[in-house]
Amino acid sequence: MEYPLLYQAFKKYIDFPVEEYLDIESRLVCKTLNKKEHLIEEGQAIHFLPFINDGLMVNYRIDDNGDRHVLQIRSSGMWLGDLYSFFSGNPTKFNIQAYRTTELLMMNHETFEYITKEYPITEKYFRLGIQSAYVETLEHIFNFHSLSAEARYLQLIESIPSLLEDIPHYLVASYLGIKPQSLSRIRRNVQSMSD
Amino acid sequence: MEYPLLYQAFKKYIDFPVEEYLDIESRLVCKTLNKKEHLIEEGQAIHFLPFINDGLMVNYRIDDNGDRHVLQIRSSGMWLGDLYSFFSGNPTKFNIQAYRTTELLMMNHETFEYITKEYPITEKYFRLGIQSAYVETLEHIFNFHSLSAEARYLQLIESIPSLLEDIPHYLVASYLGIKPQSLSRIRRNVQSMSD
DNA sequence: CGTCTATTTGAATGTACTCAAAAGCGGTGG
DNA sequence: CCACCGCTTTTGAGTACATTCAAATAGACG
Numbered sequence: 001m002e003y004p005l006l007y008q009a010f011k012k013y014i015d016f017p018v019e020e021y022l023d024i025e026s027r028l029v030c031k032t033l034n035k036k037e038h039l040i041e042e043g044q045a046i047h048f049l050p051f052i053n054d055g056l057m058v059n060y061r062i063d064d065n066g067d068r069h070v071l072q073i074r075s076s077g078m079w080l081g082d083l084y085s086f087f088s089g090n091p092t093k094f095n096i097q098a099y100r101t102t103e104l105l106m107m108n109h110e111t112f113e114y115i116t117k118e119y120p121i122t123e124k125y126f127r128l129g130i131q132s133a134y135v136e137t138l139e140h141i142f143n144f145h146s147l148s149a150e151a152r153y154l155q156l157i158e159s160i161p162s163l164l165e166d167i168p169h170y171l172v173a174s175y176l177g178i179k180p181q182s183l184s185r186i187r188r189n190v191q192s193m194s195d
Numbered sequence: 196m197e198y199p200l201l202y203q204a205f206k207k208y209i210d211f212p213v214e215e216y217l218d219i220e221s222r223l224v225c226k227t228l229n230k231k232e233h234l235i236e237e238g239q240a241i242h243f244l245p246f247i248n249d250g251l252m253v254n255y256r257i258d259d260n261g262d263r264h265v266l267q268i269r270s271s272g273m274w275l276g277d278l279y280s281f282f283s284g285n286p287t288k289f290n291i292q293a294y295r296t297t298e299l300l301m302m303n304h305e306t307f308e309y310i311t312k313e314y315p316i317t318e319k320y321f322r323l324g325i326q327s328a329y330v331e332t333l334e335h336i337f338n339f340h341s342l343s344a345e346a347r348y349l350q351l352i353e354s355i356p357s358l359l360e361d362i363p364h365y366l367v368a369s370y371l372g373i374k375p376q377s378l379s380r381i382r383r384n385v386q387s388m389s390d
Numbered sequence: 391c392g393t394c395t396a397t398t399t400g401a402a403t404g405t406a407c408t409c410a411a412a413a414g415c416g417g418t419g420g
Numbered sequence: 421c422c423a424c425c426g427c428t429t430t431t432g433a434g435t436a437c438a439t440t441c442a443a444a445t446a447g448a449c450g
Contacts, residue, residue, distance in 0.1 A: 069341050083329065084326075124311070130322060130329055134328055134329040134332060142256050144339055145369075169396075169397065178438070181397085181440085183397095184398050185398085344406075375429070
């Protein structure tokens with residue numbers, strides 16, 4: 001076993017058999033991205049499903065005015081791709097970029113087909129994984145509705161305390177749905193509150 | 196076949212075999228809700244997965260201040276439950292309510308276990324369905340980030356023109372992430388623009 | 391050291407909010 | 421049939437929060 005973090009991911013929801021895991025692992029391709037390098041850019045058709053073995057990835061989308069909106073920030077131990085493009089073959093609308101040197105494990109489409117056919121439990125694993133991502137995303141929407149920008153900020157840095165050291169503040173601001181200037185002012189307020 | 200809309204749903208992503216569908220259909224329980232009746236209330240453990248055969252359901256959550264936030268509005272031909280509670284057995288945080296007389300088809304947990312075991316393709320169907328809901332939800336977040344309240348309103352009534360006749364405006368406002376007063380003002384503006 | 395980019399700060403603006411009241415609408419009972 | 425009630429929607433006035441525009445400061449890197 002080369003990638004215990006990946007094995008852990010497969011075991012997260014169900015008792016995934018080791019032998020089958022090892023075959024799957026052997027079929028993945030390792031890829032390293034440098035700081036600021038893109039894994040996925042808008043317009044591409046995505047033929048692989050990436051797992052973050054070590055690093056930090058940001059998923060953003062550009063709107064009609066050319067403005068960037070960060071939708072997901074994910075780190076080691078998580079999958080982060082464009083499921084829609086991966087399964088439909090249509091061009092992606094997303095951009096996924098590394099903000100530190102990041103090591104990815106890539107599963108291509110043929111491998112996905114092979115393992116779900118050969119090991120039916122894989123289908124269940126992905127169903128549960130996607131379901132969990134879906135539930136998280138509903139929670140995210142609820143937070144957007146019910147919390148102020150300041151409360152969302154406090155919640156975010158509580159869950160990932162090192163975030164502001166790891167990626168530019170303007171990306172964190174975008175993820176929170178505010179402008180960098182507003183994030184700066186919120187941080188100033190929070191700072192002075194805790195004095 | 197009693198419920199063509201359900202069959203259509205099973206065929207949406209894959210070529211789901213009829214015989215297997217018919218067995219699944221026979222295991223569902225039909226339930227009718229009256230206007231304003233709840234299907235799911237916060238705190239319950241959810242033992243069924245509901246499919247909306249005919250009607251309109253609203254999924255909302257109450258925040259710490261006691262305020263309601265509508266997260267989903269779904270109509271005929273869609274599943275709408277709490278996947279998290281259904282699969283984990285934990286109490287739900289959601290409230291799902293009918294706003295018209297609504298006919299539901301309910302799959303209980305044992306049936307889910309039975310059909311995924313007996314017909315492995317079911318697992319794939321649900322994986323694809325949840326995946327599609329997940330992709331929609333990411334789109335929803337992007338709209339929240341990139342569109343003004345007025346643009347979100349226009350997009351919503353374009354996709355469901357009868358929505359404001361079907362459910363109270365304050366629920367639509369909540370779904371849009373604004374107050375009923377603001378929705379009223381937006382509607383007045385849009386009205387006067389088109390004169 | 392200089393340049394480029396990111397972050398902070400200030401001032402004015404805008405959008406949605408709160409509070410408060412009025413108008414509209416649907417159902418019930420006199 | 422009309423009066424009344426409760427609930428929803430609209431409107432008005434003042435406020436709060438995040439935005440824009442613009443400039444200053446701070447940091448990173450060659």
